[in-house]
Amino acid sequence: MTLKLSILLSLLTLLLLGSIQHWSKLQISDPSLINGWIFFTFLVLLCLYYLRKKLNVLPLGKMEHWLAFHLVCATGFVVTYSFHIGLTLPSGLFNFVLWGSNLTVIITGLAGLFLSKTLPLEIYQIGEKPVQEMIPALKNQLINDAENTLLGYLENHYSEPLHRIFNSSIHPFLLSSDSLLTALIDRHKTFKKLVSEIEDLEHFVGEAEQNILASLKQMVKRKHHLGKQARRQSILRHWLFLHTSSVVVLLVCIVLHIFAIYGFSMGGA
Amino acid sequence: MTQNTSYNRANDRWICGNAGNGCPCVKGPDNKGNCGAQTQCTPVKRQDRWHCTRSINHGGSCQTGPSPDGHCCHIEPGCSPIPGYKQKKWIYLQVTALLVLIFLLLGLSPMHFEDFADPGPLAQPHAGITQCRNCHSSTASVEPFAVLKNAFKPINIAEHNQQCISCHAMGKHSINPHQLSPDNLAQSSLPIPQAHQQGIACASCHKEHQDQLLPNKQAQTDYCQACHEKPLYRFPDNHPEFIDYPIKQIKHIRFDHKDHIDRHFADEPEFAPAQCSSCHSIDKNGTPTVAGFADSCQSCHQKDVFSENLATGPKGFAVLSIPGLDIETLQANNIHIGQWPQWSEEPVNPVWSYLLPDTPEILSNQELLDLTGASPQQLKHIQTLALNLKQYLYKLSQDGSSETAQNWTLQLSQAELKNAINTWFPALESEIPLIDSGTPPPTVAISPQEEAQQTTTSKKNSDEEPFDFDDGDILDDDNEEESLDELFGDNDSLADDNEEDSLDDLFGDKSDAKNNKEANPLPQKAQPNPEQWMKQGGWYLQEFALYYRSTGHSDINLKQWLGKAPELFNEDSSGRCLKCHSIDDQLSSWKAQQRNSAAARLTSFDHAQHLNMVNIDNCQNCHTIPEHSNDLGFEPIKKQQCLDCHNEQTNLNQCSACHNYHLPWDSIDFSNKSRFEASTTTDGERLP
Numbered sequence: 001m002t003l004k005l006s007i008l009l010s011l012l013t014l015l016l017l018g019s020i021q022h023w024s025k026l027q028i029s030d031p032s033l034i035n036g037w038i039f040f041t042f043l044v045l046l047c048l049y050y051l052r053k054k055l056n057v058l059p060l061g062k063m064e065h066w067l068a069f070h071l072v073c074a075t076g077f078v079v080t081y082s083f084h085i086g087l088t089l090p091s092g093l094f095n096f097v098l099w100g101s102n103l104t105v106i107i108t109g110l111a112g113l114f115l116s117k118t119l120p121l122e123i124y125q126i127g128e129k130p131v132q133e134m135i136p137a138l139k140n141q142l143i144n145d146a147e148n149t150l151l152g153y154l155e156n157h158y159s160e161p162l163h164r165i166f167n168s169s170i171h172p173f174l175l176s177s178d179s180l181l182t183a184l185i186d187r188h189k190t191f192k193k194l195v196s197e198i199e200d201l202e203h204f205v206g207e208a209e210q211n212i213l214a215s216l217k218q219m220v221k222r223k224h225h226l227g228k229q230a231r232r233q234s235i236l237r238h239w240l241f242l243h244t245s246s247v248v249v250l251l252v253c254i255v256l257h258i259f260a261i262y263g264f265s266m267g268g269a
Numbered sequence: 270m271t272q273n274t275s276y277n278r279a280n281d282r283w284i285c286g287n288a289g290n291g292c293p294c295v296k297g298p299d300n301k302g303n304c305g306a307q308t309q310c311t312p313v314k315r316q317d318r319w320h321c322t323r324s325i326n327h328g329g330s331c332q333t334g335p336s337p338d339g340h341c342c343h344i345e346p347g348c349s350p351i352p353g354y355k356q357k358k359w360i361y362l363q364v365t366a367l368l369v370l371i372f373l374l375l376g377l378s379p380m381h382f383e384d385f386a387d388p389g390p391l392a393q394p395h396a397g398i399t400q401c402r403n404c405h406s407s408t409a410s411v412e413p414f415a416v417l418k419n420a421f422k423p424i425n426i427a428e429h430n431q432q433c434i435s436c437h438a439m440g441k442h443s444i445n446p447h448q449l450s451p452d453n454l455a456q457s458s459l460p461i462p463q464a465h466q467q468g469i470a471c472a473s474c475h476k477e478h479q480d481q482l483l484p485n486k487q488a489q490t491d492y493c494q495a496c497h498e499k500p501l502y503r504f505p506d507n508h509p510e511f512i513d514y515p516i517k518q519i520k521h522i523r524f525d526h527k528d529h530i531d532r533h534f535a536d537e538p539e540f541a542p543a544q545c546s547s548c549h550s551i552d553k554n555g556t557p558t559v560a561g562f563a564d565s566c567q568s569c570h571q572k573d574v575f576s577e578n579l580a581t582g583p584k585g586f587a588v589l590s591i592p593g594l595d596i597e598t599l600q601a602n603n604i605h606i607g608q609w610p611q612w613s614e615e616p617v618n619p620v621w622s623y624l625l626p627d628t629p630e631i632l633s634n635q636e637l638l639d640l641t642g643a644s645p646q647q648l649k650h651i652q653t654l655a656l657n658l659k660q661y662l663y664k665l666s667q668d669g670s671s672e673t674a675q676n677w678t679l680q681l682s683q684a685e686l687k688n689a690i691n692t693w694f695p696a697l698e699s700e701i702p703l704i705d706s707g708t709p710p711p712t713v714a715i716s717p718q719e720e721a722q723q724t725t726t727s728k729k730n731s732d733e734e735p736f737d738f739d740d741g742d743i744l745d746d747d748n749e750e751e752s753l754d755e756l757f758g759d760n761d762s763l764a765d766d767n768e769e770d771s772l773d774d775l776f777g778d779k780s781d782a783k784n785n786k787e788a789n790p791l792p793q794k795a796q797p798n799p800e801q802w803m804k805q806g807g808w809y810l811q812e813f814a815l816y817y818r819s820t821g822h823s824d825i826n827l828k829q830w831l832g833k834a835p836e837l838f839n840e841d842s843s844g845r846c847l848k849c850h851s852i853d854d855q856l857s858s859w860k861a862q863q864r865n866s867a868a869a870r871l872t873s874f875d876h877a878q879h880l881n882m883v884n885i886d887n888c889q890n891c892h893t894i895p896e897h898s899n900d901l902g903f904e905p906i907k908k909q910q911c912l913d914c915h916n917e918q919t920n921l922n923q924c925s926a927c928h929n930y931h932l933p934w935d936s937i938d939f940s941n942k943s944r945f946e947a948s949t950t951t952d953g954e955r956l957p
Contacts, residue, residue: 025491090389091388092389093385093387133353237354249365258420262421264405
């Protein structure tokens with residue numbers, strides 16, 4: 001509903017901006033002056049979304065409506081920016097930073113929109129949905145459970161295969177990092193290899209050991225899922241780091257840009 | 270066992286360092302990231318005993334319970350709190366802000382500012398300007414604070430444009446739309462948009478530090494719409510028909526092509542030009558020009574210039590003349606004006622209204638010769654005119670009088686002037702003191718005999734005594750008959766007249782004379798006709814007026830007088846200037862095709878370019894001769910004639926294809942070299 005509303009309002013905004021741009025081109029003045037100020041207005045309106053999140057105790061409307069408004073303004077922001085700079089590339093360090101921060105804001109914003117629409121679904125599909133802060137504790141508990149399961153069996157039985165596979169593969173896997181970089185490098189190969197290894201071993205051990213291996217396999221899978229959860233939640237949160245920090249840079253640069261424009265061209269001789 | 274602690278929530282800034290082990294402490298870190306772990310509870314004393322207050326989430330009251338002195342016995346292990354999501358974000362923002370601040374401080378330092386704020390390269394024509402301050406002069410050292418200060422200045426378009434017009438001369442009204450004067454703008458029916466009431470900055474259209482200094486054709490057309498709205502937007506659809514183009518604009522010379530082609534050139538084919546280019550050529554700007562008088566017109570119109578083929582009326586222009594008055598009535602009514610020529614029938618020359626602007630308006634010329642019905646007030650006015658005229662002539666004869674008078678007596682020598690005045694008013698010198706004292710002498714008519722003896726002529730530009738016809742060579746000519754013919758005006762115009770009338774005219778006996786005066790006695794000796802004598806032009810005196818006859822094309826005196834008082838002239842006036850030159854435009858230009866009007870100069874049509882086109886082989890492809898004559902002898906250009914090329918397909922349908930925004934300006938003032946100085950080496954050599 002929010003997305004549909006956003007798309008509808010965005011289309012209306014595009015029409016309005018197109019009309020303004022056409023009108024401004026028919027004036028003997030720089031259209032950049034008009035669309036520059038519209039661009040700045042959109043930026044301020046986009047920042048209101050952040051303030052709304054901070055002032056969540058005030059009755060300022062539903063967040064989903066604010067999100068729709070944010071998306072509409074973002075559309076206007078992107079379109080107005082394209083009107084403002086056209087196809088030209090910046091020159092000079094300051095303009096380059098301004099251009100870069102603008103581009104970062106737009107890219108991270110688009111990426112955020114994509115991630116916020118896809119990752120929650122994936123997180124939901126994984127099954128278990130602990131908050132990111134709890135995942136280390138859950139992992140820790142998982143390691144303890146795995147150790148207790150194995151040790152409980154080994155107290156009464158001797159099993160070289162179980163001992164070997166736990167020490168060489170399962171335990172390191174449970175201790176391994178869930179960082180995004182590791183996941184990108186590994187691409188689930190370790191997990192798949194470990195599961196395959198456990199399943200292969202199941203053919204050569206007795207029933208009791210098979211039960212232990214099945215439990216350990218479940219724990220390995222859970223650890224894998226917790227890792228996926230951690231990474232997705234981390235991405236879902238940390239894209240905002242880039243987005244908000246680039247907005248800060250953009251705001252500062254735009255204010256300076258406005259002063260420079262008026263200082264050099266309009267006010268100054 | 271995982272403890273369900275409250276600080277697992279994402280909003281907490283810091284997370285207990287033991288949370289990763291599944292054993293976070295009860296209190297958790299504070300907002301500053303300090304470890305809050307001390308004991309698992311804060312025991313409370315109820316009556317005489319201390320009780321454990323550990324929460325149920327953390328296992329409830331412990332079995333050990335608090336120590337006797339009220340301390341919890343479960344000491345929490347300390348940790349290094351881990352920053353939570355919010356704290357990480359805050360740190361990230363702080364670092365970013367710090368980096369931006371450092372970056373800006375470095376960039377905004379005067380040392381690096383110009384490079385830092387570099388807005389892009391200048392357009393190629395300005396490539397020699399390498400220093401910002403050469404144009405942004407008010408930001409003298411281009412410092413951040415100066416720029417900041419300027420940003421709050423009110424917009425001053427004139428000051429802004431000064432940077433451009435110091436090199437690009439755009440005339441006095443560079444700030445106005447099309448550089449039009451306020452008067453021209455006032456005549457325009459188009460309202461100026463509010464945004465441009467204060468003028469238009471050059472930079473509105475010419476954007477520096479970008480790829481193109483000149484807006485592209487589409488942009489130019491768009492800019493036009495700021496004032497010229499939709500009706501003119503696209504040539505094929507919206508441009509109005511050329512109702513009177515170019516006829517309305519070409520009006521300095523009235524040349525009827527149709528009339529000349531159909532009538533004059535047909536009658537006298539030996540004078541007909543071979544083709545259009547015999548009279549017209551295309552200059553380097555593609556503008557058609559008209560060959561001068563000597564090359565195109567003189568062969569037929571030479572006689573017009575010297576007024577030779579005027580059938581009736583004086584061939585000279587009467588500059589100073591003595592109006593005829595009803596002297597008897599003036600005498601009868603005791604209106605004293607002193608001596609006055611009895612036989613003058615001259616009208617009141619309109620030139621007097623320039624020379625004597627304070628003279629009251631008098632009766633019409635016709636009534637001046639019969640004042641019997643005039644009221645005392647009117648008679649008084651006539652007396653004022655007569656006395657003012659005498660005083661003025663006296664002054665003129667003494668010292669040349671005012672600048673106005675000098676303008677009307679150009680190239681007339683003082684001696685000739687004195688002679689004319691003496692002829693008209695022999696006793697003027699003795700009358701002036703009486704007139705000045707307010708007791709003018711009684712009105713006296715000067716007899717015709719006296720006047721006839723005194724009539725003489727003057728010669729153009731002569732500083733000598735007036736020419737004495739009695740001693741002239743003309744009457745001593747061997748062929749006396751021929752000379753007399755010439756003197757007595759033996760030309761076509763007079764040949765048709767009754768000989769008796771001609772003689773009467775020559776000796777001043779006008780058949781329509783009033784006042785019931787007796788006919789003039791004929792002079793005893795034939796006098797030469799000064800008008801005929803001055804065939805080549807110049808000043809001459811005839812009866813009661815000083816005439817000036819055209820000395821040729823572009824006569825300097827006639828040009829000046831026409832410029833001052835065109836209403837005094839008509840097509841038959843001396844020189845016949847107005848036969849061809851139009852006064853519709855207050856004689857703003859004497860030359861043909863001078864596109865001086867602002868509207869004309871804002872339209873450019875390159876004739877050379879169009880004549881090079883395959884399907885245009887001569888001028889009449891566009892300039893068709895009309896069925897009925899009009900001012901120019903051409904049909905107006907039809908819009909359809911242009912549409913073959915100026916259409917959407919060729920993209921030549923933009924306003925700028927034919928119209929200029931700027932009035933033509935000829936040159937760039939490169940004397941203002943200060944801007945380029947920075948781009949020269951110490952040896953004065955220009956850098957590439």
